Amino acid sequence: MNKTWLVLRNGIISQVTRKSWLLVTCGLPVLLALIMLVPPLLRGNPSGASASSEPVTSPTVEGYVDQSGLITRIPDNVAGLLRPYSDEASARRAMASGEISAYYLVPADYVESGDLAYVLPDPKAFSLDGQSWVMRWVLLVNMVGGDEGLAQRLQNPVNLRVRALTPSTGPEVGEGPAYWIPYTTAMILYIIIIMSSSLLRSSLGDEKKNRVLEILMVSLSPQQILTGKVVALAVVGLLQTAIWAGTGYLLLKVAGGTINLPPASQLPVAVVLWALVFFILGYGVYASLLAGLGALTGPNVPGSSTADFVIIWPMIIPVFLMTIIIPNVNGLLAVLLSLFPPTAPVAMITRLAVGGVPWWQPVLSAVLLGVTVALVFRVVARAFRAQVLMSGQAFTSRGYFALLMGREEPDTRSDCSNVGLE
Amino acid sequence: MPRLWLIAANEYKRHVLNRGFLFAVLSVPLLIGAMIGLIMLMERMRVNNRPVGYVDLSGSLVTQSDSTNAGPVQFVAFPSEDLAQSALEAGELQAYYILADDYEQSRKVELVFVQSPGDNASAQFYDFLRLNRLHKDARADWPLSLDLVGRRVVEGTFVTVRSADGVRVYNESYPVSFLLPFFIGLGFIVLLTSTSTTLAQAFAEEKENRTIEVLATSVSPGQLVAGKVLGISAMGLTELGAWVAAVSVLLGILSRINSWGWLAIIWVHPRTLATIVVVAVPTYVMFAGLMIALGSTVADVQESQQIGGVLSLLFTLPIYATEAMVEHSTGSLAIGLSLFPFTALVSFCLLTGFSSVPWWQVGASVMILTLCATGAIWLAGRAFRLGMLRYGKRVDWRELLGRGSRVPEPSGSPGRRGIP
Numbered sequence: 001m002n003k004t005w006l007v008l009r010n011g012i013i014s015q016v017t018r019k020s021w022l023l024v025t026c027g028l029p030v031l032l033a034l035i036m037l038v039p040p041l042l043r044g045n046p047s048g049a050s051a052s053s054e055p056v057t058s059p060t061v062e063g064y065v066d067q068s069g070l071i072t073r074i075p076d077n078v079a080g081l082l083r084p085y086s087d088e089a090s091a092r093r094a095m096a097s098g099e100i101s102a103y104y105l106v107p108a109d110y111v112e113s114g115d116l117a118y119v120l121p122d123p124k125a126f127s128l129d130g131q132s133w134v135m136r137w138v139l140l141v142n143m144v145g146g147d148e149g150l151a152q153r154l155q156n157p158v159n160l161r162v163r164a165l166t167p168s169t170g171p172e173v174g175e176g177p178a179y180w181i182p183y184t185t186a187m188i189l190y191i192i193i194i195m196s197s198s199l200l201r202s203s204l205g206d207e208k209k210n211r212v213l214e215i216l217m218v219s220l221s222p223q224q225i226l227t228g229k230v231v232a233l234a235v236v237g238l239l240q241t242a243i244w245a246g247t248g249y250l251l252l253k254v255a256g257g258t259i260n261l262p263p264a265s266q267l268p269v270a271v272v273l274w275a276l277v278f279f280i281l282g283y284g285v286y287a288s289l290l291a292g293l294g295a296l297t298g299p300n301v302p303g304s305s306t307a308d309f310v311i312i313w314p315m316i317i318p319v320f321l322m323t324i325i326i327p328n329v330n331g332l333l334a335v336l337l338s339l340f341p342p343t344a345p346v347a348m349i350t351r352l353a354v355g356g357v358p359w360w361q362p363v364l365s366a367v368l369l370g371v372t373v374a375l376v377f378r379v380v381a382r383a384f385r386a387q388v389l390m391s392g393q394a395f396t397s398r399g400y401f402a403l404l405m406g407r408e409e410p411d412t413r414s415d416c417s418n419v420g421l422e
Numbered sequence: 423m424p425r426l427w428l429i430a431a432n433e434y435k436r437h438v439l440n441r442g443f444l445f446a447v448l449s450v451p452l453l454i455g456a457m458i459g460l461i462m463l464m465e466r467m468r469v470n471n472r473p474v475g476y477v478d479l480s481g482s483l484v485t486q487s488d489s490t491n492a493g494p495v496q497f498v499a500f501p502s503e504d505l506a507q508s509a510l511e512a513g514e515l516q517a518y519y520i521l522a523d524d525y526e527q528s529r530k531v532e533l534v535f536v537q538s539p540g541d542n543a544s545a546q547f548y549d550f551l552r553l554n555r556l557h558k559d560a561r562a563d564w565p566l567s568l569d570l571v572g573r574r575v576v577e578g579t580f581v582t583v584r585s586a587d588g589v590r591v592y593n594e595s596y597p598v599s600f601l602l603p604f605f606i607g608l609g610f611i612v613l614l615t616s617t618s619t620t621l622a623q624a625f626a627e628e629k630e631n632r633t634i635e636v637l638a639t640s641v642s643p644g645q646l647v648a649g650k651v652l653g654i655s656a657m658g659l660t661e662l663g664a665w666v667a668a669v670s671v672l673l674g675i676l677s678r679i680n681s682w683g684w685l686a687i688i689w690v691h692p693r694t695l696a697t698i699v700v701v702a703v704p705t706y707v708m709f710a711g712l713m714i715a716l717g718s719t720v721a722d723v724q725e726s727q728q729i730g731g732v733l734s735l736l737f738t739l740p741i742y743a744t745e746a747m748v749e750h751s752t753g754s755l756a757i758g759l760s761l762f763p764f765t766a767l768v769s770f771c772l773l774t775g776f777s778s779v780p781w782w783q784v785g786a787s788v789m790i791l792t793l794c795a796t797g798a799i800w801l802a803g804r805a806f807r808l809g810m811l812r813y814g815k816r817v818d819w820r821e822l823l824g825r826g827s828r829v830p831e832p833s834g835s836p837g838r839r840g841i842p
Binding site: 070072092095096111112113114115116117118119120121122123124125126127128129130132136139140142143144145147150153154156157158159160161162163164165309320321323324327 | 510561574583778
């Protein structure tokens with residue numbers, strides 16, 4: 001137990017004092033701050049508000065060329081905003097001289113095709129609509145013989161109220177905060193698990209490369225090394241997350257925005273606690289598997305990235321299917337993914353963040369994940385000693401998975417190799 | 423000369439003829455295919471063609487006819503809400519609407535459902551209301567027939583936005599064309615990062631396992647560097663070509679199955695394409711030079727990956743400021759990022775696709791990039807000569823730039839880990 005503690009302490013200290021860890025931990029908030037604060041300052045908008053929330057500019061005068069002959073009158077509310085031109089060349093000249101800010105070209109077959117060209121001196125992809133509502137309105141009014149009341153009713157036929165006959169009175173799922181809150185929660189969990197597991201893989205890879213593992217094996221059992229390393233990197237991962245979350249909170253404060261989220265956008269405490277449980281369990285599974293891979297391959301050998309991908313892939317599945325899981329939180333696919341241990345951490349936390357999950361499902365999922373962690377941990381620890389003897393051996397994904405299944409490949413027993421014998 | 427090609431061919435074969443490369447080539451079309459499949463599935467899930475009921479308390483709707491409801495969803499009239507609710511609970515309807523008794527004045531409508539109705543059902547009901555209104559209020563003095571007006575009201579207006587010079591065309595129905603420069607830019611970034619990081623790794627790896635010492639006895643540094651650059655660039659082009667071919671085949675098959683007409687009108691202006699290419703070529707040379715310098719100066723492969731990763735991240739920096747750059751294309755942020763060599767390529771992909779960029783800006787950027795590329799090649803040659811025999815030891819950047827001492831300190835020679 002004492003030796004495990006030593007491994008744990010050493011794991012934490014060696015990670016948090018690494019230049020690369022400090023760079024990523026401190027660099028990301030700095031980058032975030034730059035992204036949040038610099039563009040608004042350069043735009044002369046220090047409040048940090050995005051372009052879309054800037055005050056709407058007053059309407060400008062635009063031109064039009066009506067080849068369809070449909071436009072006979074301009075409604076009063078847009079009178080003065082449109083100027084007719086007989087052909088496109090004169091409209092273009094007027095735009096070039098600054099007389100009008102843009103022009104429309106209504107083709108002869110507009111009524112049949114519905115096509116309308118909107119010509120601007122320098123259209124921007126994020127504000128393509130521009131003032132085109134003016135011409136849409138004019139065309140609609142002219143189609144119904146100038147009846148503006150009717151045109152208004154055609155534009156907006158209802159003043160809608162919605163009543164759901166479902167037992168739960170929660171917010172409508174799949175839209176707005178009800179969509180991005182579960183999505184963000186699951187993505188954060190996914191990133192933390194992957195990041196911490198990858199750190200462990202890299203740490204064991206380095207020790208494999210330096211042959212420190214071989215020396216450690218003399219005085220420590222594989223379980224002691226693995227337990228110490230896995231717990232240490234979990235602590236490091238959580239510490240990094242806490243620093244990022246804290247900095248994010250501070251940045252929001254400094255940027256002038258107070259965190260005043262509507263009730264629908266706030267996560268219940270229970271979900272946060274479940275997220276912690278599923279982080280620990282999910283990390284247990286993936287960190288153990290990647291630790292085994294790191295100990296086998298070292299930091300980087302050809303072919304090991306394929307095995308990395310094969311190991312991580314199950315956790316990506318719920319990320320891909322989130323758009324299906326969120327609107328159908330108790331659907332068959334969502335339930336299956338949240339109970340199947342490799343996909344459970346992300347899938348279950350997505351469902352919990354949406355709400356309405358029967359209480360027994362997260363409990364069952366956590367139990368299944370716990371059993372998986374114990375099994376994976378045991379298998380990886382057993383494979384550890386054999387991996388150390390394979391120093392310098394060419395890596396194959398098949399060999400690694402065979403080792404995990406307790407079947408050593410014939411060539412893994414050859415203890416000398418081209419690189420191993422220096 | 424033959425030795426140069428020998429190195430290039432060996433480097434190409436080493437990276438292309440393995441399962442990892444095949445996996446990388448297949449993963450992109452598979453990923454895109456999976457994403458398209460997911461989007462199609464989502465779209466299908468949003469469609470629900472089951473009947474929708476309505477209770478018209480205002481008595482303002484005309485009887486449903488073919489002219490007021492041509493869509494796949496059938497609208498069923500109910501005399502009272504109780505009957506509509508019974509039908510909903512029995513599963514005969516996906517939802518029902520109640521038109522308030524003062525609907526004519528207030529336009530109040532209530533939607534009742536157990537599970538949200540399909541997007542298509544809601545849209546079709548609104549059209550149903552619009553067409554009803556048209557039928558009720560139609561006048562003989564309208565310039566168009568009722569059918570034509572109805573069609574235009576339901577289908578709407580398709581606005582095509584274009585720039586005065588005709589270089590940029592944005593069709594709201596087919597956004598792929600105006601997103602194309604962005605995708606081309608992403609393709610270049612992938613090509614750039616994959617080949618450049620492979621270059622850095624190749625040099626660091628051979629330095630680490632001391633192959634470079636053996637090679638240096640029979641080939642000149644120039645041949646070695648040029649051979650590796652050619653081989654790895656060919657690998658990158660093979661990868662990109664395979665992705666383009668695989669994605670084209672995939673899209674071709676999908677468009678045939680789904681009758682996607684928009685694929686036939688994907689278009690990018692030659693000027694846009696030319697701008698991206700003239701910026702991409704010196705960017706690639708510059709990045710390759712820097713990566714060779716990096717691979718030759720670092721102590722091991724892992725270090726080259728870490729630093730290479732940070733440099734690659736710099737390339738994508740403009741993406742985080744897309745909106746600010748595009749909406750203010752003449753602002754200091756857009757000009758600064760388009761002139762800064764590491765961010766120029768992505769900046770121009772965004773600016774040419776989503777906004778406009780003056781010629782002087784392109785010219786200035788290409789000039790800066792060409793100067794930087796020349797400097798990077800000089801740096802690569804120098805780093806290679808200084809670093810190739812230093813096993814397990816970094817080359818100091820001051821030494822590389824000719825400012826520090828050229829004589830390695832005694833403890834570093836031949837290297838701590840150099841003695842077997």
